[in-house]
């Protein structure tokens with residue numbers, strides 16, 4: 456069992472505080488992911504858990520025991536880094552086998568384990584090569600294999616798929632998920648890729664400048680983002696945001712000018728007339744068409760991006776010059792830049808944020 460608790464965890468480099476009193480619980484056997492933009496402190500958190508960096512303040516707890524003072528080796532964690540370090544003179548087989556050699560496992564066990572893992576990672580035919588004869592992606596898989604073979608209690612992974620091409624990355628995601636289920640271990644994962652975070656994780660912590668903006672299951676982050684940052688960071692293409700204000704309380708209406716909407720909001724969430732708000736709508740919730748839509752608005756098409764089974768359309772709503780919004784049109788619609796289009800947001804899927812503190816209203 457391996458439950459990890461971070462209590463009031465802070466890290467300073469010199470005078471710069473890069474991790475700011477984190478409080479988190481990572482459950483036993485959870486696939487837990489830290490996601491956030493470059494420099495937000497993801498690798499630092501992982502290094503604090505691994506023991507590769509000293510904690511400035513607060514505690515790291517493994518299964519009820521404070522382990523701040525334990526060396527990395529004594530923590531029973533395996534780590535895969537953003538930049539992998541392989542032994543250059545050893546071939547793939549020996550690189551993966553290394554942790555088992557250290558443990559003095561039997562040769563037969565080593566051979567079968569290495570072959571099984573190399574096969575799982577799709578490098579079974581590369582086993583005799585040395586690292587310099589491999590592509591970046593293959594090297595990364597060797598590093599992954601070497602960490603996997605140890606079967607640690609906790610697996611820490613820092614962007615382990617970042618050097619793989621897009622197809623391989625998606626394939627490896629599935630493998631990692633399967634692996635997590637099979638091994639029944641706790642995985643703490645770091646990525647800047649929100650899609651990777653959503654597809655892999657049981658739980659995700661969104662980090663910004665060393666603080667957790669929201670920690671929740673993936674669907675919650677998508678359906679109920681806690682603030683504008685999380686709303687804009689999670690989901691692709693990014694959520695559209697439109698500034699407006701409360702124009703009427705009964706019925707409750709918000710909007711800028713002609714784009715007034717009537718969100719179905721709880722009485723307790725209502726705000727007085729004049730309150731500045733930000734309306735958020737995901738591109739997948741905005742229908743675009745060449746023909747007028749029921750309850751829709753007019754706009755001018757700016758850009759069309761075919762996306763296989765449908766197309767993304769970027770447009771400027773009439774009366775909101777300078778504001779670009781992205782929506783979704785069926786692939787059959789022939790829409791061109793410069794043409795008049797109509798759009799209709801799914802109002803029951805609209806998000807509303809307070810413009811002052813950027814927090815979710817509903």
Ligand SMILES: Nc1ncnc2c1ncn2[C@@H]1O[C@H](COP(=O)(O)OP(=O)(O)OP(=O)(O)O)[C@@H](O)[C@H]1O
Pocket residue numbers: 468473491492493494495496497498499500537647
């Ligand atoms: N050893 C160090 N000394 C001083 N500052 C550091 C050190 N390590 C990291 N930092 C700073 O701490 C902040 C967080 O860095 P960190 O590597 O944790 O970010 P990250 O979220 O992993 O970014 P990326 O996605 O680019 O890998 C950055 O501003 C970085 O410059």
Ligand SMILES: [Mg+2]
Pocket residue numbers: 497498499537613
């Ligand atoms: Mg990093």
